[in-house]
Structures are given as structure tokens and as C-alpha cells.
Amino acid sequence: MYNKLLHWSLVLGIVGILLSALGAYCGWFYFPTMIHQKVEENVIITDGSEQYKRFVQLPQPLSFKVYVFNVTNSHKIQLGAIPIVKEIGPYIYKQFRTKRVQHFSRDGSKITYVQDQLYIFDEEASAPLRESDNIVVLNMHMNAFLQVFEKEITDILQGFANRINHRLNRTPGVRVLKRLMDRIRGKRKSVLEISENDPSLAILLVHLNANLKGIFNDPKSMFVSTTVKNYLFDGVRFCVNPQGLAKAICNQIKESSSKTLRELKDGSLAFSFFHHVSSTKLNKCMAFCLSLHFYFELISNFTLSNRKMVPAKNYLNENNEASMCNQINGTDASMFPPFRQPGDNMYIFSTDICRSVQLFNQHPIEYKGIPGYRYSIGENFVNDIGPEHDNDCFCVDKLTNVIKRKNGCLYAGALDLTTCLGKS
Numbered sequence: 001m002y003n004k005l006l007h008w009s010l011v012l013g014i015v016g017i018l019l020s021a022l023g024a025y026c027g028w029f030y031f032p033t034m035i036h037q038k039v040e041e042n043v044i045i046t047d048g049s050e051q052y053k054r055f056v057q058l059p060q061p062l063s064f065k066v067y068v069f070n071v072t073n074s075h076k077i078q079l080g081a082i083p084i085v086k087e088i089g090p091y092i093y094k095q096f097r098t099k100r101v102q103h104f105s106r107d108g109s110k111i112t113y114v115q116d117q118l119y120i121f122d123e124e125a126s127a128p129l130r131e132s133d134n135i136v137v138l139n140m141h142m143n144a145f146l147q148v149f150e151k152e153i154t155d156i157l158q159g160f161a162n163r164i165n166h167r168l169n170r171t172p173g174v175r176v177l178k179r180l181m182d183r184i185r186g187k188r189k190s191v192l193e194i195s196e197n198d199p200s201l202a203i204l205l206v207h208l209n210a211n212l213k214g215i216f217n218d219p220k221s222m223f224v225s226t227t228v229k230n231y232l233f234d235g236v237r238f239c240v241n242p243q244g245l246a247k248a249i250c251n252q253i254k255e256s257s258s259k260t261l262r263e264l265k266d267g268s269l270a271f272s273f274f275h276h277v278s279s280t281k282l283n284k285c286m287a288f289c290l291s292l293h294f295y296f297e298l299i300s301n302f303t304l305s306n307r308k309m310v311p312a313k314n315y316l317n318e319n320n321e322a323s324m325c326n327q328i329n330g331t332d333a334s335m336f337p338p339f340r341q342p343g344d345n346m347y348i349f350s351t352d353i354c355r356s357v358q359l360f361n362q363h364p365i366e367y368k369g370i371p372g373y374r375y376s377i378g379e380n381f382v383n384d385i386g387p388e389h390d391n392d393c394f395c396v397d398k399l400t401n402v403i404k405r406k407n408g409c410l411y412a413g414a415l416d417l418t419t420c421l422g423k424s
């Protein structure tokens, strides 16, 4: 009896040891490995997988927040005062993203897609701000017009001057236009300098002044009073029923086919910041090729020829290789690498600004009971840019009439996106 008990207790003991060994094996090794494997399987993008579906259609909308600097003293600025602005926001939009996959390479390593974005105003999250709020902001399209045509305008004016000189009467009001023109300081002799020595041109400026009124709805300053909705999406209208020279200028503007301008049904034009990116239609600007060699780093090794983003001027180095700024690091931020550790930083590639952005791990957080990590951008995003930081390829040097540093780079906090318009 005693022997038997001993026997059983031994057996139980051995079973216990085996079980705990198995438990340890499962707990420390098997389950984690299995979970690890499952996670890995689930984040790989293969045709038809769960992750692929999430890749194609982001299941939840992203929050797109816009802050506006509302100009409170526009008329005084016109008389030389320093602008007083008030930051208002955030105006929050839900951004829905859908990708239309055009090609999946045979070996599954590359995918070509076009991304559609849809923006819907989130009234609840934005309250008490409303999309219909009135704001006073820079008259972007008039500014752009005056800058873009600066080069040609002298020629246009001179051409017109010769032809219509004799038909023009002296009209008061050249001052408004002079002020507008004053803001245009190109490398070439300015229109004003020329007109000062050329009375016929001065008369012509009067004529153009009258036309600017017709084009830009009788502007009183470089600022325009509009609503958030119009400024961002629906468009600030101009070129409404232009006549004569104004009509010719409006046609010129149409031909420039800027992405921020669109023609309305009645033939007038509308300027807005985001209408062209918010569309359920084909958005070619977002089309590009991603290499899926690593499921979580949708990256890097593809040539410029199959990339449809427009590279900045000095994006190729002397060996004709893509420079550091042209590297596409990281995911498109709709998914992230798994197995994050505290202290791991990572990259995302933002199609909105055509560049990779490094994200730095800040600290652990909890979101609705789920532990996570908080990441944020660092100084190398828009502050530490320039030759001294070895990234002067980001200094696109395309903007001519702006305040910038001697080396051509913009001041900290500003990013030149002139080359980030995309092409089809």
C-alpha cells in the first residue's frame, strides 16, 4: 500500500514536472513563437489576405486637422501695418483612403496603386467651429497669378501698350495695382520700374487694374474673405463673367492648369487647397509604385522610372542615384511594422508632402485599454534642414519671391512643395 502510494506520487510528480516543462515550453517558447508567426502571417500583403484588404481600404478614417491663420487687420496691412493673425482650428475632417491596385508583380514584391481620398467634415469633433465660418486669408490665387505671370507680364503689357495706348484715358486708381505689383520682386526689372519711365505703360497698368477687378472680384487687398469650406474644398470663385483683357487673362490662367484651380460649369474658376486631393475619381498624383520586399517596409529599391512622384531637382546625386531625400522609407502610415520595442524609431512615407518622415518613439500610452507607443516627428522633419544637416536636397530652391536663407533653404518650419504636385 505504502509502496503503491509512493509509486503514484512519483508518477504524479513526474507528470507534474513534464506538464510544467510543457507549460514553460508553451508559455515561453511555443505560444510566443506561434503568435509571432501568426502576426507575421497577418501583416504580409498577399493577394486576397486580410492585410491586403486593409491595405486597399483603410477600415477606419484618419483624422485630418486643419488650422487657419485668420487675418484680423487686412485693411491696415494694405496700408503697411504688420499682420495680426489668430490661429483658429482644428477643423477636423475624416479622411477615407482607398487604393486602386493596378498591378501586383508576379513575384508579389511590387504593387502599383492609385490612392483615392475622400474628406468629410466631422461636425462633432470640430464643434463649436463650423465649416461655414468666415475667415480672412491670403488671396492665394491672386498671389499665384501675379507671381506666375510676373515673368510674362512685362511682355504682355508691352504688347498691349503698343496696341491700345491710343485708346486709353487716364484713369485714377493705379495705386492699388502698384501695391500689388510691389509685392512682386523678381530678378528681372519690375513692371513698376519700367512703367515709371514709360508713361504709356503706366496708363496700361490702369487698364490692367480695372481688369484685375474683373478677374478677382474687386480685390481691396491681398486678402480674401471667404469660408473655411470654400477655401479648403469648394473653391473661392473668380473669373466670373470676365470681359475683354480680363477674359484673355482668365483663359491664360485656365491654361496653366494648376491643380488647385478648377473650372466650374458656368466657366468661372475656383481656387481651393484640397479639392484636387479629395476626389472619388482617379487621383494620378498619388499613383506610385511600392516595393513589398518586406511586408512592413514597403520600400526603397525601385527606380525613378517606375515612380510617378515628381522628384526635386537635385534628387539624383553625381552617380545618378537617388539621393537621400528621394529615398522612400517606411510604410504609407496605414500600417506599421509589428513587434515594436520601446526606443524603436520608424519611418513613414507621406504622399501628401512627397517625402519620408522619421518618427521617434516617445513613451508608452494606453488607448481605450490597449497599450501602445506614442510616436512623434523630430527636428529633422522641417526644422533641421540644410547643408549643415546633410539634407540640403530638401531645399528645392524653386520658390523665387520668398524670404529664405542665403543657402537657398527655407527657414525652419517651412517646406517647399513646388515639386510635389505629381504627374500622370
Ligand SMILES: *[C@@H]1O[C@H](CO)[C@@H](O)[C@H](O)[C@H]1NC(C)=O
Pocket (backbone or CB within 6 Å): 070, 071, 072, 073, 074, 088, 133, 134, 135, 136
Ligand atoms: C476672422 O477674422 C474676421 C475679421 O478679419 C472676423 O470677422 C471673423 O469672424 C473671424 N473668423 C473666425 C472664425 O474667428
Ligand SMILES: *[C@@H]1O[C@H](CO)[C@@H](O)[C@H](O)[C@H]1NC(C)=O
Pocket (backbone or CB within 6 Å): 301, 302
Ligand atoms: C535594387 O534592385 C536592383 C534591380 O532590381 C538590384 O540589382 C539591386 O541589387 C537592388 N539593390 C538593393 C540594395 O537591394
Ligand SMILES: *[C@@H]1O[C@H](CO)[C@@H](O)[C@H](O)[C@H]1NC(C)=O
Pocket (backbone or CB within 6 Å): 324, 325, 326, 327, 329, 356, 357, 358
Ligand atoms: C531612409 O533611411 C535611411 C536608413 O535608415 C536613412 O539613412 C535615410 O536618411 C532615410 N531617408 C530619409 C529621406 O529619411
